Amino acid sequence: MDKLDAAPALSPAPTARTVSPAPPAADVDPWRIVRHSTDPADFAQDESLFALANGALGVRGGLEEAPGGSQGSFLAGAWERTPIEYHERFPGFAAHTDTRIPVADAIGIHLRLGDTPVRLAEGEWLDFARELDLRAGCYRRTLRWRSPAGEKIEIRAERLVSLDEPGLLAIRYSVHSLDYTGAITLESSIDTARDAIEQGADPRIGVRVDGGFHTEQSDADETSAWLIQRTTHSGVRVACMQRHRLDAALHCRYGGHGANGVVQIHEGALAPGGSVTLEKYVAYAWTTPHDEDTDAALLARADQALLRAQAQAFSGLLQAQQRALASLWERTDLQIEGDPRVEQSLRFNLFHVFQSSGRDGHSSAAAKGLTGEGYEGHYFWDAEAFMLPALVNAAPELARGMLAYRYRTLDRARAHAREMNHARGALYAWRTISGDECSAYFPSGSAQYHINAAVAWAVRLYVDASGDRDFLREQGAEMLIETARVWLDVGHFNPRRGGAFCIHSVTGPDEYSALVDNNHYTNRMAQKHLRDAAATARWLAAEHPQDWAALAARLALDEQEIVAWSLAADAMYLPVDPALGIFPQDDAFLDKPRLRAVTASEGKRPLLLELHPLTIYRHQVCKQADALLALMLAGNDVDRSAKRRNFDYYEGVTLHDSTLSASTFSVLATEVGRHDKAYAYFLDTLRVDLDDLHGNAAHGVHMAAMAGSWLALTWGFGGLRVVDGLPSLAPTLPAGWTSYRFGLRWHAAQLRVEVERNGVRYTLADGGPLRFRHHGTVHTLAPGGSIALPLQPQPARLPRPLKAVIFDLDGVIADTAVVHHAAWKQLAEEIGVAFDDATGERMKGVDRRGSLDILLERATRAYDEEEKHALAERKNAYYREQIAQFGPQHLLPGAQAAIASARAAGMKIALASASRNAPLLLDRLGIAGLFDYVVDAGRIARSKPDPEIFLDAARGLGVAPHDCLGVEDAAAGVDSILAAGMAAVAVGDSPALAHADVLLPNVAAFDIAQYTT
The missing domain is CATH 2.70.98.40 (Glycoside hydrolase, family 65, N-terminal domain)
Structure with a gap:
């Protein structure tokens, strides 16, 4: 959430402006x-x-x-209550604002x-x-x-x-x-x-x-x-x-x-x-x-x-x-070696979140904290999804206080549920102070049922991190149960979706899509909520039977309802689009046209202040990509290649009008290997207020963005998640930093995480013992203990025996990427479309038509199918002109030896290239006879990262996919290999390739013997 101020009335008006330049980084305290x-x-x-x-x-x-x-x-x-006046009022509309x-x-x-x-x-x-x-x-x-x-x-x-x-x-x-x-x-x-x-x-x-x-x-x-x-x-x-x-x-x-x-x-x-x-x-x-x-x-x-x-x-x-x-x-326990401004900004941001968060159970953390009047001092779901996670490992007592406020207003949430026609359960208000709903615009207010899931998620995170089972027994269980009940009222087992549990007419965190069916964020968070509620009910019944009996009697709760929660969670509708391989943000989102560029009337203003809401709702555009937020908060069961596909897609349709957006993108970008983007998004959330990036810091600082910078550090670069109740870390080191360190309070233990180029050191500075995960492997530290581990996980053991090797062409056997880049750049200049290195990087491993779609995302007009075909052919002509000059001298060093060594080891050899010109290029390079089977874009319907091209190569060789090894230089290609169930060798030094089983600096380092013996 962000806001703009009216021009402030200021008394001082000094005669001359004397602004000192920013001090050099070395002088920053x-x-x-x-x-x-x-x-x-x-x-x-x-x-x-x-x-x-x-x-x-x-x-x-x-x-x-x-x-x-x-x-x-x-x-x-200290707040005032004002009636909300409607020309047309309907049942359940908010009656007043605080x-x-x-x-x-x-x-x-x-x-x-x-x-x-x-x-x-x-x-x-x-x-x-x-x-x-x-x-x-x-x-x-x-x-x-x-x-x-x-x-x-x-x-x-x-x-x-x-x-x-x-x-x-x-x-x-x-x-x-x-x-x-x-x-x-x-x-x-x-x-x-x-x-x-x-x-x-x-x-x-x-x-x-x-x-x-x-x-x-x-x-x-x-x-x-x-x-x-x-x-x-x-x-x-x-x-x-x-x-x-x-x-x-x-x-x-x-x-x-x-x-x-x-x-x-x-x-x-x-x-x-x-x-x-x-x-x-x-x-x-x-x-x-x-x-x-x-x-x-x-x-x-x-x-x-x-x-x-x-x-x-x-x-x-x-x-x-x-x-x-x-x-x-x-x-x-924070320290950043390499950029003191970053350390300063992180401390500043966390200081503001810390000082503005409620401590007495009577208040929470407002969108602008206590620093200004933005959003009327209201509490939103940001408190539980952003501020609380930033505090839970640094000031768990404040996290508890924020949840105590939610428990204190639980009766108001029950009353709100009745206003919304729910006979039982509780529904927390989207924006509130007293606990009553204060939003007069219900499509992006009361329709945001995901607030219940955010509160439930925060309860689980707090209990996992603090070990405070007393809170769960005394307050948290009742909150989880009462809020879970509403899902069975707003959702149903849909026979038209094969009995899947569907949730209709809600609004997710992305307020540019309202009153939608099966919002992915809402469904995924509701699934986690229902499972947590059922598990908590059973824990309470087993560990504290008297407390459980009293609570169940007071809430009229029985086993049948708990079973229904589990059934709904297991049947939750979370579809994957078959063409794109991504989670649709909602049922209709991908069917809408993309929104063309809009020129703001003044400064950086959200789209909602420029266009009628219905205009926005009819288009495929995001204020913030809530599908990615769902993967950050509740996506432990989603593989990295799927997260990468979602990241790449939603990045292209997200305006980042919300200051919450950048931190989510930073965390996910780190996880999927988009490290340069991760750092750029980190800087966006880090300096929202210090640099006034949204032009509205005058009305109070952006608490969720400030908290988001801490999440981008710990959840993003540190890879922190909670897996089966344990802290799980997978640290990476940003390119501009020499090292960094942060602390993590878990139960009564204090864990220090120190990240350097040569590895990660975990030290138990206080308390213990502590069990934690590093890249998925569980380790235990005794009190005072310390352990050094590699920054990247050890390469996974590859299948034995291997029977086939499938090579990519561009960037593995020959460096044709520069030729593709030049051809696309020439086309882009001719049609007046911006083209940069980042766009070229996205095209790597993608077929011609998919690459054209990426290029035309920045076009100022729409192109019909005939025009697109002509553009693709024009680009291909430029490309063919250049590769016609290729010969064996254009093979990458070691490429022919790598192929020959695999054949000498008895491997079957295939080529899987996104280029339709692959056969021509193999002839020009003089190596066509080394391959048993060649697959190019003309033989497949779906391009990388879809696994089709590698699966087709395996079929052509007559070898099962799990007996194959794929060699690629692009992240989309590695995704394709892994999705096919094959082992992956990545060639290059890009951090985006880190998820491959083996990472080699170049194809000359390829040694088939290490995978076959």
């Missing part, structure tokens, strides 16, 4: 984020980046002297030098820096400023939102005189003027709030200042109180009411070289909706928090903050 921009256009984004939070309270990183229109403070528990709204903001410290207010925009900014210290969880800011009168001061401000005290904000604010002599005044305020942003044309930002906060009471004196706010409809009350610690140079002159709240005024004097320092402590206390707590009780809670803070002083709070973060950094 991976523990600090530093920005120097003084351009007001950057301030709203910086407020998001430097926001601080603790799961309950979030404070954007505005300037104390001039907070501006985009500054805000938020409480996870909106998190800004609370009183207390960062304000306004300055006066003598009698003159300090207005930063009217002076000169000599030097400015914002810094986020990730170790300490502290935001620091320095500004050297010259007044219009020529006086120079330096302002230093430090800020933290306590991770130990839920509602506590602390600021240490110092003003140092460079050449100013005279009086100084610091006006410390609590401001209630900030309202929620009004919604404009973009529904992702702003709200139409009916009501909001109003101030019920307020007061101030020289000791403290406070006020109490109350929402109009939701019944939430918030108390905000402030106290101070003053250095000897300051005294409080006044406490009372200000223009929009309360203020305390402190005075002192400055001389050149002198400083004054004010420590400001702010505490919030709040109620749940319509709670009976008295105002006095709220104020007493806030006051006690402030007294504790004053006793520690800012330095003590800072030390406590660093201790609170130490556990996170010890568990993540």
Whole structure:
């Protein structure tokens, strides 16, 4: 999910922009984020980046002297309820929306030098820096400023939102005189003027709030200042109180009411070289909706928090903050050798996910966390599918808190299921705060039943990773069971599909296809959900019979229903398209035409803001490819070649309008060997907010994208999955890195994973023993133990005895790839279609017509069949012109010897080439007589990666496929060999070939003896 902001209202407008260039990589501190921009256009984004939070309270990183229109403070528990107005309302439509709204903001410290207010925009900014210290969880800011009168001061401000005290904000604010002599005044305020942003044309930002906060009471004196706010409809009350610690140079002159709240005024004097320092402590206390707590009780809670803070002083709070973060950094154990910017970005992203996630079971992780107003502060399925997996091995207590929130709102999910006409079970809302559905557009809201499966998946992941069976017994089992029941209501055993269990009229994560039948993501995740629910019910009955009896009686659950879950899971409809070899995203997706390019009206805007939804729904286009997400989350039983086919196909139809998309593509690209793409997608999710890639970081950072960068590291490059309850890893090393390291908390053990060029070292830093998988093989580490393993798995043992070898032509026997590339490039230039190396790589191993389809994906117009035939023939003519000049000298070194050695060893020899010109080329090369059988594209209906060409070669030789060895240089060809049930030898150094049984640098290294003895 992503959003765009209205133009922020900013107070400062410095006379000159002084943006320092990014420091060299060698100078990057991976523990600090530093920005120097003084351009007001950057301030709203910086407020998001430097926001601080603790799961309950979030404070954007505005300037104390001039907070501006985009500054805000938020409480996870402070929201308003507004009716949703429909011209036409039908049963079950969402009745109201919950909106998190800004609370009183207390960062304000306004300055006066003598009698003159300090207005930063009217002076000169000599030097400015914002810094986020990730170790300490502290935001620091320095500004050297010259007044219009020529006086120079330096302002230093430090800020933290306590991770130990839920509602506590602390600021240490110092003003140092460079050449100013005279009086100084610091006006410390609590401001209630900030309202929620009004919604404009973009529904992702702003709200139409009916009501909001109003101030019920307020007061101030020289000791403290406070006020109490109350929402109009939701019944939430918030108390905000402030106290101070003053250095000897300051005294409080006044406490009372200000223009929009309360203020305390402190005075002192400055001389050149002198400083004054004010420590400001702010505490919030709040109620749940319509709670009976008295105002006095709220104020007493806030006051006690402030007294504790004053006793520690800012330095003590800072030390406590660093201790609170130490556990996170010890568990993540992160290090990247080769790119300090990447390490810095990963730490920054995880820090934001950590600090904005709920801790008390009353809140979760919102799409924008507590850093801004995007998406009204709602919780989506992203929390369970992205944020929780990033935290579960680093801060499992936060993962538990997010699930506790779901359990707390289970009754609201039951009520929502009844609204949706389900007689039993529970259906979690797509977007919510209170637990009620808040989306007014049901086709992409309530229709997203997959939210149930995401919650269930997260329950299983948390229990597997933490070993917290008590949670499963006390809360998780009931959540799994109640949410599983809905699948049998929305799905059915379809006699028209051979009795397969089909699920109709739902919307998957890809919101560009709505109300579809058999959405692959939904079906696959529902299958896992049903199996987990049945297994959990049986576990509870066996291990905790009394708890099970009570739960089953309360839910009216019997064995027949549990059996039905297993039957539905086993019969789940997950078809494979026979022509493409991929999972259709839904029943109708592949039948639709592809969407032609659309020019956005401004910046990077999602397609849904450019076109009517029905226009999008009628086309084959993805906001994010949910079929790939299903393979990432629940695809352990899908082989890598199938995942690669799906990756290649859906990459061509996905716009990545969602910031969730890049991380999924990165993880899958690593798994299927598309390593360059994996890294490019990793960078996209890594820098979404730091580089404002979607143009909307001003409204809060993208929590799921930030979490996705951690998943791209651990699940992608680290290959982490959960297989049969054990952590399973298959690490790879990105080309630009020397090494990397990350930590993994599993049950009570801490596993360190260190990846280098020469292998992987696993070390049990704490706890144990621990069982884990490395490339599928189970290993056990004793406490303190360490083991070094190869980066790639040992080659699989090949079938014995082999009877035949089937060679590819292009890139194995002769290097005709450059000729194909040149011919396609010439054709592309003639018809005005972009052609690059990546497109050429996709064509490797693909027949002429399939390659033409790849080329025409970028065409600006459609071509009919006659035109396509003519284009293919034109390309072939260019190719034949060049190969007519070929001779034996064009054989790759060692190719003829490799073929001859296989024949000398008694092997039958075949050629399987996607080129229709294979016979001609063999004649030109002078080796036609070495082959017993030749298959080219003219003899087959389906090109590689389909196995047909290799199966046909085996039939032609009269040899069973499992007795054959295939030799290929393209990933599609290796896929074809493996899908045929043959052993595969790959020739080349591309990481995309790593899934072959044997990887050779070139065909000259081919030694048939090692496969036959």
